[in-house]
Amino acid sequence: xxxxxxxxxxxxxxxxxxxxxxxxxxxxxxxxxxxxxxxxxxxxxxxxxxxxxxxxxxxxxxxxxxxxxxxxxxxxxxxxxxxxxxxxxxxxxxxxxxxxxxxxxxxxxxxxxxxxxxxxxxxxxxxxxxxxxxxxxxxxxxxxxxxxxxxxxxxxxxxxxxxxxxxxxxxxxxxxxxxxxxxxxxxxxxxxxxxxxxxxxxxxxxxxxxxxxxxxxxxxxxxxxxxxxxxxxxxxxxxxxxxxxxxxxxxxxxxxxxxxxxxxxxxxxxxxxxxxxxxxxxxxxxxxxxxxxxxxxxxxxxxxxxxxxxxxxxxxxxxxxxxxxxxxxxxxxxxxxxxxxxxxxxxxxxxxxxxxxxxxxxxxxxxxxxxxxxxxxxxxxxxxxxxxxxxxxxxxxxxxxxxxxxxxxxxxxxxxxxxxxxxxxxxxxxxxxxxxxxxxxxxxxxxxxxxxxxxxxxxxxxxxxxxxxxxxxxxxxxxxxxxxxxxxxxxxxxxxxxxxxxxxxxxxxxxxxxxxxxxxxxxxxxxxxxxxxxxxxxxxxxxxxxxxxxxxxxxxxxxxxxxxxxxxxxxxxxxxxxxxxxxxxxxxxxxxxxxxxxxxxxxxxxxxxxxxxxxxxxxxxxxxxxxxxxxxxxxxxxxxxxxxxxxxxxxxxxxxxxxxxxxxxxxxxxxxxxxxxxxxxxxxxxxxxxxxxxxxxxxxxxxxxxxxxxxxxxxxxxxxxxxxxxxxxxxxxxxxxxxxxxxxxxxxxxxxxxxxxxxxxxxxxxxxxxxxxxxxxxxxxxxxxxxxxxxxxxxxxxxxxxxxxxxxxxxxxxxxxxxxxxxxxxxxxxxxxxxxxxxxxxxxxxxxxxxxxxxxxxxxxxxxxxxxxxxxxxxxxxxxxxxxxxxxxxxxxxxxxxxxxxxxxxxxxxxxxx
Numbered sequence: 001x002x003x004x005x006x007x008x009x010x011x012x013x014x015x016x017x018x019x020x021x022x023x024x025x026x027x028x029x030x031x032x033x034x035x036x037x038x039x040x041x042x043x044x045x046x047x048x049x050x051x052x053x054x055x056x057x058x059x060x061x062x063x064x065x066x067x068x069x070x071x072x073x074x075x076x077x078x079x080x081x082x083x084x085x086x087x088x089x090x091x092x093x094x095x096x097x098x099x100x101x102x103x104x105x106x107x108x109x110x111x112x113x114x115x116x117x118x119x120x121x122x123x124x125x126x127x128x129x130x131x132x133x134x135x136x137x138x139x140x141x142x143x144x145x146x147x148x149x150x151x152x153x154x155x156x157x158x159x160x161x162x163x164x165x166x167x168x169x170x171x172x173x174x175x176x177x178x179x180x181x182x183x184x185x186x187x188x189x190x191x192x193x194x195x196x197x198x199x200x201x202x203x204x205x206x207x208x209x210x211x212x213x214x215x216x217x218x219x220x221x222x223x224x225x226x227x228x229x230x231x232x233x234x235x236x237x238x239x240x241x242x243x244x245x246x247x248x249x250x251x252x253x254x255x256x257x258x259x260x261x262x263x264x265x266x267x268x269x270x271x272x273x274x275x276x277x278x279x280x281x282x283x284x285x286x287x288x289x290x291x292x293x294x295x296x297x298x299x300x301x302x303x304x305x306x307x308x309x310x311x312x313x314x315x316x317x318x319x320x321x322x323x324x325x326x327x328x329x330x331x332x333x334x335x336x337x338x339x340x341x342x343x344x345x346x347x348x349x350x351x352x353x354x355x356x357x358x359x360x361x362x363x364x365x366x367x368x369x370x371x372x373x374x375x376x377x378x379x380x381x382x383x384x385x386x387x388x389x390x391x392x393x394x395x396x397x398x399x400x401x402x403x404x405x406x407x408x409x410x411x412x413x414x415x416x417x418x419x420x421x422x423x424x425x426x427x428x429x430x431x432x433x434x435x436x437x438x439x440x441x442x443x444x445x446x447x448x449x450x451x452x453x454x455x456x457x458x459x460x461x462x463x464x465x466x467x468x469x470x471x472x473x474x475x476x477x478x479x480x481x482x483x484x485x486x487x488x489x490x491x492x493x494x495x496x497x498x499x500x501x502x503x504x505x506x507x508x509x510x511x512x513x514x515x516x517x518x519x520x521x522x523x524x525x526x527x528x529x530x531x532x533x534x535x536x537x538x539x540x541x542x543x544x545x546x547x548x549x550x551x552x553x554x555x556x557x558x559x560x561x562x563x564x565x566x567x568x569x570x571x572x573x574x575x576x577x578x579x580x581x582x583x584x585x586x587x588x589x590x591x592x593x594x595x596x597x598x599x600x601x602x603x604x605x606x607x608x609x610x611x612x613x614x615x616x617x618x619x620x621x622x623x624x625x626x627x628x629x630x631x632x633x634x635x636x637x638x639x640x641x642x643x644x645x646x647x648x649x650x651x652x653x654x655x656x657x658x659x660x661x662x663x664x665x666x667x668x669x670x671x672x673x674x675x676x677x678x679x680x681x682x683x684x685x686x687x688x689x690x691x692x693x694x695x696x697x698x699x700x701x702x703x704x705x706x707x708x709x710x711x712x713x714x715x716x717x718x719x720x721x722x723x724x725x726x727x728x729x730x731x732x733x734x735x736x737x738x739x740x741x742x743x744x745x746x747x748x749x750x751x752x753x754x755x756x757x758x759x760x761x762x763x764x765x766x767x768x769x770x771x772x773x774x775x776x777x778x779x780x781x782x783x784x785x786x787x788x789x790x791x792x793x794x795x796x797x798x799x800x801x802x803x804x805x806x807x808x809x810x811x812x813x814x815x816x817x818x819x820x821x822x823x824x825x826x827x828x829x830x831x832x833x834x835x836x837x838x839x840x841x842x843x844x845x846x847x848x849x850x851x852x853x854x855x856x857x858x859x860x861x862x863x864x865x866x867x868x869x870x871x872x873x874x875x876x877x878x879x880x881x882x883x884x885x886x887x888x889x890x891x892x893x894x895x896x897x898x899x900x901x902x903x904x905x906x907x908x909x910x911x912x913x914x
Contacts, residue, residue: 049396
């Protein structure tokens with residue numbers, strides 16, 4: 001009989017795996033130990049669930065596991081010996097020969113039963129659960145998972161506007177939204193605002209709102225009353241304060257006094273009355289120090305100024321006292337009011353989306369978490385397993401720091417049930433690499449919550465501190481850089497938090513950085529002292545000019561690296577966002593340097609693709625002069641139309657217009673092929689990848705929807721133009737990527753051109769805040785725009801916690817970026833001057849503090865040197881350790897795009913013989 005117990009002790013192992021610590025190797029080894037255990041069934045893989053977060057990571061994990069099993073089955077001695085040694089501490093004795101035979105048996109079963117090989121993305125696993133609970137989740141059979149929520153939001157926004165005519169309240173809220181957008185300099189297009197608002201519907205914070213709150217959001221009468229009460233409270237404060245200020249101003253006018261008559265002139269404390277009259281109630285240090293202190297009102301005492309003091313000082317004290325007593329509630333009401341009218345519209349958007357979801361029998365991916373929570377809540381977890389047809393006794397979760405609260409709450413009952421039955425679980429992650437909090441990732445679950453949710457005696461924490469990726473100089477540089485960055489960032493955070501916070505909370509928030517970076521130091525495992533790091537300040541008071549300087553130097557740096565033996569595919573340039581990435585791509589392409597970048601190379605940027613779209617528009621009757629001029633100009637640029645055919649400037653010949661009109665009678669695919677044939681578009685060699693990508697998009701669109709030109713153009717304008725050009729991993733080209741997309745990857749050389757992103761990464765975003773303070777608690781959660789004024793409101797403590805998390809996010813981005821490098825790393829730090837600002841609010845200010853201000857002698861131990869005050873170099877800038885010729889791509893590189901007339905492909909037999 002097969003032993004049905006897992007002998008690992010304790011039952012839940014938490015691996016804290018810093019960058020380059022061999023996380024994938026450890027996961028693979030633990031998986032192999034589970035399924036190759038000699039006292040378990042050779043079909044043990046059916047009872048092991050391994051979960052990660054991306055399709056790429058899943059494919060990598062599958063490939064690693066299968067290749068290791070194959071190596072074991074093939075008798076690779078070193079692999080067999082290593083795994084036998086790992087079995088020994090478990091009290092399991094197995095010889096290499098026995099292990100090889102076991103691997104052969106498991107390999108055979110696994111390949112013939114591949115669908116039970118459960119290495120999945122977390123979303124795929126949740127979809128599998130829902131497939132088994134269609135009826136319980138109120139889903140119809142055959143439902144499809146909808147990934148493109150933008151399309152749902154766009155359609156819902158259109159329907160809300162269509163139906164606004166018969167709803168006066170909805171009209172009023174829409175007008176308020178337009179007016180506020182215009183006041184704040186945003187787009188007046190209310191549909192765009194609605195679409196941005198609708199994106200909240202698919203975020204986990206909205207999906208977790210309780211049903212009672214959803215009912216309130218649909219009650220327009222309740223919402224209007226709530227909003228009116230808040231506005232009336234603010235009006236009462238305005239009336240009282242401005243009335244006091246008006247008394248003071250009236251006195252000044254009656255006595256022919258102005259601000260110039262008082263100490264400090266236009267910035268004197270008397271100017272505060274005019275500020276209050278304008279609705280600005282914040283009293284600065286000068287105003288506060290003037291209360292009851294004559295010397296701060298005037299330089300030379302006169303009877304007029306003495307009388308003024310006697311009259312105005314009590315008014316000043318009354319204003320400040322009243323404002324201090326009402327400031328928190330006033331600011332709270334004001335903050336709530338900024339987004340409040342959108343709540344009712346959000347409920348309308350939610351209703352429209354739900355109707356579309358039901359009509360089309362689709363399930364937005366973000367809905368799955370809450371649906372499963374409803375299934376698990378109060379149910380017997382073995383029943384869930386049985387209905388799925390699978391019983392998992394071992395669970396492995398990768399990238400655990402990116403798990404959301406909702407996802408963890410769904411996994412927890414399954415894990416605890418397995419543990420209580422003698423099972424085993426493992427989670428792997430690194431809180432320092434938590435950079436997906438905007439997708440609800442919560443690193444606190446790994447840091448502490450898991451110990452509270454699972455019996456502490458059943459949890460074992462293991463830190464993987466070795467770095468197998470980077471050369472010693474790079475590892476030691478990062479160790480020291482982050483050891484210095486944490487206290488510097490703590491100081492910046494402390495200075496930016498409100499002084500009104502409770503002392504214990506303030507101390508706890510500042511210590512958050514220590515918690516996240518407690519295990520930052522790593523031990524380099526590669527031998528020698530090789531490696532090189534260069535940090536350079538680029539000084540210019542104009543931020544755009546500083547970026548232009550860096551962009552101009554990137555081609556030079558790439559050429560220098562190639563001269564040292566690095567191929568282009570060895571080099572990665574990492575940026576914070578797509579906008580910066582496109583600037584880098586343009587700079588490199590403009591210098592003839594080939595680039596691979598899936599996010600920044602959108603097919604809509606190609607002139608040839610733009611030409612195709614313009615031709616399709618003209619075929620549907622959109623023959624405006626601008627479109628026609630663009631077509632004529634582009635055809636001429638690519639020499640696709642003879643110059644003598646262009647008889648009139650910016651006007652196509654009549655024959656071409658006739659050809660385009662005839663395209664309207666063709667199907668989408670046929671129209672595209674006709675264009676390629678007629679204008680010889682496949683002769684533009686430099687644009688062939690984009691032409692192929694456009695055709696792929698047309699094929700995919702035709703398979704899913706009505707394949708007519710007009711429908712395709714609507715899809716193109718909405719989302720088609722954003723489709724990325726598929727990269728080719730085998731191409732010898734520079735990789736340009738965002739830091740988020742580079743996570744988990746490594747490159748011989750990493751360049752960070754723009755280390756100047758904001759520390760407060762949440763600025764201007766919408767947060768759902770808990771709201772339990774009277775008189776605002778009639779609605780327990782509210783959408784609030786994240787801004788500085790929240791510090792002096794009922795949301796003050798939540799704002800401070802959010803700011804702290806944003807600072808951690810910013811440092812985590814830097815950590816992920818700096819730990820991608822294997823041999824060399826270049827950091828460019830754009831700054832306005834070498835002097836540190838009073839308030840550090842950018843990552844560049846932090847890097848100035850760490851590398852260029854104060855005591856930097858610690859870096860000298862890393863063979864650091866300074867050519868000037870703006871450049872820090874660590875290690876030796878040697879040639880590549882191992883030069884190589886880039887591997888040839890296994891894909892097909894088009895040097896000719898095949899295109900044939902469409903009509904001969906279809907042949908219809910006119911008669912037939914029987």
